[in-house]
Amino acid sequence: MTEPMIRLDRLTKRFPRQAIPAVEDLSLDVPEGEIVILVGPSGCGKTTTMKMVNRIIEPTSGRIELQGEDVTDANPDQLRRRIGYVIQQIGLFPHLTISDNVATVPRMLKWPSGRIDARVDEMLELVGLDPSLFRDRYPKQLSGGQRQRVGVARALAADPPVMLMDEPFGAIDPITRERLQNEFLRLQEEIRKTIVFVTHDIDEAIKMGDRIAILRDRAQIAQYDTPEQILSSPADGFVEDFIGSGASLKRLNLVRARDYHLSEWPTADSDGDRGEMLADLRRAGKGALLLLDAQRRPIRWLRARDLQRADEPLDRIGLEVRAVVSRQATLADALNEMLESRIGSTVVVDGRGAYLGTIDIDIIMAAVDTMRHSAREASLAELGDEHDRQDTGA
Amino acid sequence: MAADPATDTPRPEGLVQRSAGLRRYLAMPAFLALVGGGLYLAVSRRQLDDIEQRVLTADSLSDAVIRHLELVGVSTLAVIALAVPLGILLTRPFARGLTVPVIGVANIGQAVPSIGVIVLLGLTLGIGFRYAVYALVLYAFLPVLRNTMVGLQRVDRAVIEAGRGMGMTRRAVLGRIELPLAVPVILAGIRTALVINVGTATLAVFTGAGGLGAPILSGITLSRTVVLLTGSVLVALLALALDYLAGLAEDLLRPRGL
Numbered sequence: 056m057t058e059p060m061i062r063l064d065r066l067t068k069r070f071p072r073q074a075i076p077a078v079e080d081l082s083l084d085v086p087e088g089e090i091v092i093l094v095g096p097s098g099c100g101k102t103t104t105m106k107m108v109n110r111i112i113e114p115t116s117g118r119i120e121l122q123g124e125d126v127t128d129a130n131p132d133q134l135r136r137r138i139g140y141v142i143q144q145i146g147l148f149p150h151l152t153i154s155d156n157v158a159t160v161p162r163m164l165k166w167p168s169g170r171i172d173a174r175v176d177e178m179l180e181l182v183g184l185d186p187s188l189f190r191d192r193y194p195k196q197l198s199g200g201q202r203q204r205v206g207v208a209r210a211l212a213a214d215p216p217v218m219l220m221d222e223p224f225g226a227i228d229p230i231t232r233e234r235l236q237n238e239f240l241r242l243q244e245e246i247r248k249t250i251v252f253v254t255h256d257i258d259e260a261i262k263m264g265d266r267i268a269i270l271r272d273r274a275q276i277a278q279y280d281t282p283e284q285i286l287s288s289p290a291d292g293f294v295e296d297f298i299g300s301g302a303s304l305k306r307l308n309l310v311r312a313r314d315y316h317l318s319e320w321p322t323a324d325s326d327g328d329r330g331e332m333l334a335d336l337r338r339a340g341k342g343a344l345l346l347l348d349a350q351r352r353p354i355r356w357l358r359a360r361d362l363q364r365a366d367e368p369l370d371r372i373g374l375e376v377r378a379v380v381s382r383q384a385t386l387a388d389a390l391n392e393m394l395e396s397r398i399g400s401t402v403v404v405d406g407r408g409a410y411l412g413t414i415d416i417d418i419i420m421a422a423v424d425t426m427r428h429s430a431r432e433a434s435l436a437e438l439g440d441e442h443d444r445q446d447t448g449a
Numbered sequence: 450m451a452a453d454p455a456t457d458t459p460r461p462e463g464l465v466q467r468s469a470g471l472r473r474y475l476a477m478p479a480f481l482a483l484v485g486g487g488l489y490l491a492v493s494r495r496q497l498d499d500i501e502q503r504v505l506t507a508d509s510l511s512d513a514v515i516r517h518l519e520l521v522g523v524s525t526l527a528v529i530a531l532a533v534p535l536g537i538l539l540t541r542p543f544a545r546g547l548t549v550p551v552i553g554v555a556n557i558g559q560a561v562p563s564i565g566v567i568v569l570l571g572l573t574l575g576i577g578f579r580y581a582v583y584a585l586v587l588y589a590f591l592p593v594l595r596n597t598m599v600g601l602q603r604v605d606r607a608v609i610e611a612g613r614g615m616g617m618t619r620r621a622v623l624g625r626i627e628l629p630l631a632v633p634v635i636l637a638g639i640r641t642a643l644v645i646n647v648g649t650a651t652l653a654v655f656t657g658a659g660g661l662g663a664p665i666l667s668g669i670t671l672s673r674t675v676v677l678l679t680g681s682v683l684v685a686l687l688a689l690a691l692d693y694l695a696g697l698a699e700d701l702l703r704p705r706g707l
Contacts, residue, residue: 111614135616146611150629150704160615193706209615219614 058123059084060217060249061108066117068103076115077103078274087216090243090250092264096297097255100274105219105253109138121217136160139210139218139248143225145202147194153179153205154190160213178208181245183238200231207239211246220252224259236262237383257298261286262308262385269294282309287429306426307387307419312380312403315422317412320345320400323357325369333362343398346373351409353379353402379404382411386422389414477693481686488682492675504667504676514683517660520578520650521691524585525643532590533635536597537623548598555595563588563649571656581650581658588649589642596638600631629704636702640695647688651680661687 061084068078078100085091093101106112108119110131118127126134147156154175161171176186182204194202203223210218223239224232240263243250254260260267261282268279271293278290286302286309289295298305321339323332323346336344336359343356346369357373364372378396380389380403389401393416400413492505539547567584574580604627612622654662661684668677 109614111610132616132618135614140611140614142607142611142614144605144607146605146607146609146614148608148612148626149605150626150706152706159612159617163616163621195706 057087059120060087060122061085061251062118062120063104063108064118064120066104066107066119067115068100068107068112069115076273078107078114081117081274081276083268083276083279085249085251086266087249088247089265090252090263092260092267093251093253093270094255094257094260094267094297095270095274095277099270099272101253101255101270102221104270104274105221105251108217108219108251109135109140111135136163136213137215137217139213139215141206141210141218141220141223143222145206145226147202147205147209149194152191152193153184153197154186156194156205157209157212159209160215164213174212178212179205181211181242182208184208198231199227200235203227203235204238207242211248216249218248218250220250222254223252225254225256233384233388237381237388239263241383258305258308258387261305262387269297303423303427304387307390307422308385310386310422310426311382312384312386312389312414313382315386315414315418317403318400318415318418320402320413322347322410325349325354327369329362329369332357333359336362343373345376345402345410345413346370347410350407352407353404353410356398374398376402378402380414381406386414386419390419393419474697477689481690481693484682485686488679492679495675497675498673500671501673501675504664504671504673505679510664510679510683513659513661513663513680514687516658517647517650517662517684517687520581520585520653520658520660521643521646524582524589524646524650525639527582527586528589528593528642529639531586532593533597536594536635537601537628539594540598540601548602552595552598555591555598558591561588563645564652564655567649567652567656576656576658578658581653581656581660584656585646585649585653589646592641592645593635593638596641597631597635600634600638601627603634604630630707633699633703633707636695636699640692640699643695644688644692647684647691651684 063081063083063085066078066081067076069076081100081104083091083104093104095101103112107114108121110119110126114127118125120126121134121137147153148159154172157175157178158171161174166174175190179186179189184201184204189197189201189205194205197205206223210220224235227235236259252263254263264282266279267282267285269277269285271277277297278285278294280290283306285294286298286306289298321335321341321344323335323344325346325348332344336357343358344362345353346355346357348354348370353376354370355373356376357369361373374397378389378392378398378401380392380401382403382405384403389403392401393399393414400415402413403411405411497505538544539551566588567581570580570584570587574583608626608630609622612626613619617625650660651662651665653660654666661680664676664680665684668674668680
């Protein structure tokens with residue numbers, strides 16, 4: 056195994072005037088390029104643990120290694136310039152423009168100004184904000200979701216190998232949060248940072264994590280494993296309780312639309328003939344046709360009775376297409392959208408919004424079935440191992 | 450969510466947001482010119498007796514105004530030089546325990562009557578310009594100290610944490626984040642001190658420091674209402690003019706984006 060990017064070795068933190076340590080004897084390796092989630096009930100020490108990595112909180116005892124180098128006693132300001140830091144409240148500097156905010160760390164590192172300007176634009180584009188529109192704005196002119204993107208851009212500006220994220224999507228409305236999560240996962244595929252991510256939300260942990268450390272009091276690790284393993288074989292009652300009910304529903308968070316063969320839905324072009332559309336619709340045996348615009352973006356659901364109303368233009372009849380997800384969306388996202396759609400299918404689109412296919416309840420049932428089988432096989436295999444061990448021990 | 454720290458601290462004075470607009474910038478000078486011109490006309494058209502003529506000369510009045518401005522200017526600059534650094538010092542982490550008690554004392558100190566401070570100082574230390582300035586500094590010190598501390602304290606902790614978390618040194622966080630963000634509140638405190646000083650400096654006449662208190666005092670002792678009124682209106686005009694200028698400075702120095 057390669058050397059971990061971050062190694063926490065027997066870390067303990069005692070706050071003054073507190074009998075019980077916040078973190079006690081915690082050892083944890085964070086592999087390079089992975090998102091490791093620290094999750095647990097409030098007060099379990101997960102945030103304290105994260106803040107000891109960049110020494111916002113100084114450990115009472117224990118060692119911290121970054122890329123094999125012991126940084127427990129390194130200059131904290133120098134150390135932090137190598138670690139991206141994103142917090143829930145974002146903490147953008149309100150009196151500085153977006154570009155000055157993003158340029159904070161590169162300026163401290165004394166990059167030449169031309170390189171800083173180019174980097175700021177690159178970072179804003181990376182998080183999906185048009186530099187020419189946003190560069191000179193102030194934080195208060197941005198929405199919550201846009202601010203959080205700037206927060207991420209700022210943390211990435213000096214290209215640190217490691218990022219610490221403290222409930223980064225916690226204070227954002229659920230719809231925007233879901234979109235930011237998906238965007239961030241897409242981003243991570245490009246940037247491959249080593250990320251320590253704190254949350255109290257197990258669903259977010261399952262969705263975002265390559266690995267999850269479930270912590271209990273004093274940051275004791277209850278289980279440190281992949282989301283699949285944690286869902287299919289929780290280590291003990293605490294983990295089981297923390298995952299809560301509906302583990303199979305949560306497993307839908309583990310699989311993404313792009314991992315599945317999407318269903319084909321009968322589509323129609325906006326300049327098509329209504330008679331042919333009706334014929335297509337009858338042949339397909341579905342309740343509605345999906346009307347696409349010139350860029351193949353879904354616009355309306357057209358039912359037979361909508362098509363028979365000849366007086367109105369095509370883009371005004373039928374039902375609006377509400378349930379739309381990207382390829383990065385999880386099946387849980389797709390199911391959620393589907394339940395709110397009157398058609399019973401979620402449309403999957405690519406990055407430019409063009410139609411790719413649909414997800415219906417059959418795909419979701421099949422996915423649940425497959426996962427249930429593989430989980431059962433994994434636990435059976437484990438049981439078998441135990442039997443073997445007992446046999447040899449006897 | 451953490452409670453908004455702003456609700457735990459007293460509201461700083463003079464933080465009234467006003468909408469910018471040309472009319473607003475022109476209204477006050479026009480008003481001042483109107484009142485000043487009116488005063489001049491009223492006094493010059495009146496038949497003045499000997500005593501009034503002797504007190505209300507252009508020379509003696511402009512001397513009084515200049516003296517008054519000197520008292521206010523020197524004391525306010527001294528207050529800024531002393532109270533702002535002290536306020537910064539008292540909000541640093543090592544002094545965090547002192548922050549709240551000092552703000553409390555500053556609030557109480559404001560209730561001490563200014564005439565008491567000036568006369569007490571005159572009686573114990575001495576009289577003249579220097580001691581009048583000492584008294585003014587003492588009296589205007591508290592609003593500036595308090596607003597400096599409150600202004601720094603009200604800076605969002607998350608913003609400071611983000612700065613520290615990105616590797617900014619304490620000094621950089623203070624200079625590039627905390628102070629710029631506290632500027633509006635600190636300036637409001639200075640503006641308050643300035644206006645307080647214009648009023649309080651009239652009392653300096655009792656300890657022989659002159660200023661616009663002189664015509665007022667003569668007006669009272671000699672029972673000459675014209676003299677009394679001229680002095681009082683000049684003090685009021687001066688206070689309004691300085692407040693206006695301080696307001697302009699606040700608008701110019703307030704960081705953009707807030």
